[in-house]
Amino acid sequence: MASQPASVRLLQDLIALPSVNPAFLADPELHGEHRVAEYLAAAGRRQGLEVEIQPVVPGRSNLLVRLRPRGEVRQRVLLAPHLDTVGEPAYAEQLKPVVREGRVFGRGACDTKGSVAAFFQALLNVTGSGPRPAHTEILFVGLVDEENMQLGSRHFALHGPKGDLAVVGEPTGLEIVTAHKGDVWLRLRAVGKPAHGATPHRGRNAVTAMSRIVLALETEYAGELASRPAHPRLGRPTINVGRIEGGRQPNIVPAECTIDIDRRTLPGETEAGVRREIAGLLRRRGLKAGFDTLRTNPCEPLDTDPALPLVRSLTRAAGRRGTRGVHYFTDAAPLAAGGIPSVVFGPGDIAQAHTGKEWLAISQLESSIGILERFLRGLD
Ligand SMILES: [Zn+2]
Known part of the structure; x- marks a missing residue:
């Protein structure tokens, strides 16, 4: 069998x-962002x-892992994949990386150890030969x-170092x-008055109240969102x-009913704004519900300017x-x-992510390394 490219060996090691x-x-045996980090740290140190x-x-x-430029630092480009993966109980067999028919199979192959391998290999290649910026x-x-909560990126955003572009x-x-929606998760709670199921007129049915709210959200509010400018x-x-x-x-008039909603936001929208919209809708319809926020970390929308010079260089390098x-x-x-102006890039198809059979095409892995190398070697 032909020997595999270094990036494929690297990806196999990471999946394992x-x-x-x-x-x-x-199961703590299956956690291990630190194991991946230690492996990469050792590989980085070996290259100086x-x-x-x-x-x-x-x-x-x-x-x-840092590659210093030849001269003084005037800008910083971050290559930022995540080290964690999703997992499920039937995980064990996905831990054994398998290379077959031009693909690497295994947990994280596509989300996102493929990107880890590509980004790290590109860094090693630029370090190992040719001019560095x-x-x-x-x-x-x-x-x-x-x-889960993006604790790593949130911490990095607060504590630095700063960057001029994060890939x-x-x-x-x-x-x-350069763009994705944000996400606000809210819980709405309707409170009724409990009563015996035989005398429903003595109570106030929270399920009935909530069903009117659900209908208003799924018709009037959803319709209004769908009519906004795209x-x-x-x-x-x-x-x-x-x-x-x-x-x-069945024989108790329900005292409480809750729903959890997922509202995908566009750049410029905020959680406070979403709450105001929904509260306004309920007021107009004479409906009543209280709010909780389900996520402690709101998911912000992303809208990086495609015309930023570093973004354009990367776009060009990617053809x-x-x-x-x-x-x-x-x-x-x-x-x-x-x-930190940020874009998303990497090998593989998101449809593969989080599935029971993750794989990555070796051609995608190799192409992504080529693109990154072209981009990095073109930097001043
Ligand atoms: Zn991912």
Whole structure:
């Protein structure tokens, strides 16, 4: 069998190190962002790169691997994939990387150890041969916890260092992504008055009240959102009522009913604004409900200017005419909210992410390394 390219060996090694986000599986054997970080740190040190560990929460740290420019630092480009993966109980077999028919199979192959391997290999290649940038520092940033609360990118955005562009690794199929929607999760609670099921007129039915609210959200509010002007890369905002719970048994008039809603936001929209809109709708309809916020970390929208010089250089290196919007959330949003212009880029198809059979085409992996190398070597 022909020997594999270094990037494929690297990706196989990374898949074999489990790094399931602790939010998804309790078994500490399967956690391991630190294992991936240690592996990369050792590889970086062997090449003479500077390695720094940035503690985020106990036991979980971002990894920073730095290539200094030949001269003084005038700008900094971040290569920022996440180190964690999703996971499920039937995980074990996905830990064994398999190379077959031009693809690498295994947990994280596409989301997002493929990007980790590509970004790190590109850094090693630029370090190992050819000219390195004169004034641009290249910083590989392995982020923890993207799949749950984005603790890694939120911490990095607050504590730095700052960057002039962050390339966030996700399987975009080698497209340059400059925009995605934000996401607000809200819980609405309708409160009724309990009574015996035989005398419903003595109570106030919270389930009935909530069903009117659901209808108003799914018709009037959803319709209003659908009639707004579309964002060029993202389309329109949406709402989904994803969960409902109320009542205890048939012979009791329910005292309480809650729904959880997911409202995808466009750049410029805020959680406070969404609450005001929904409160206004309920007022107009004479409906009553209280609000809780479900997420402690709001997911901000991303809308990086495609005309920024570094974004254009990367777009050119990728052979693309323009940039894209996507429907999923990434670490790029917290980094951008912290003042670092951010785009999303990486090998693989997002349709593969979070599935029971993840894989990445080796051709995508190799192409992404080529694109990044072209981009990095073209920097001043
Ligand atoms: Zn991901």
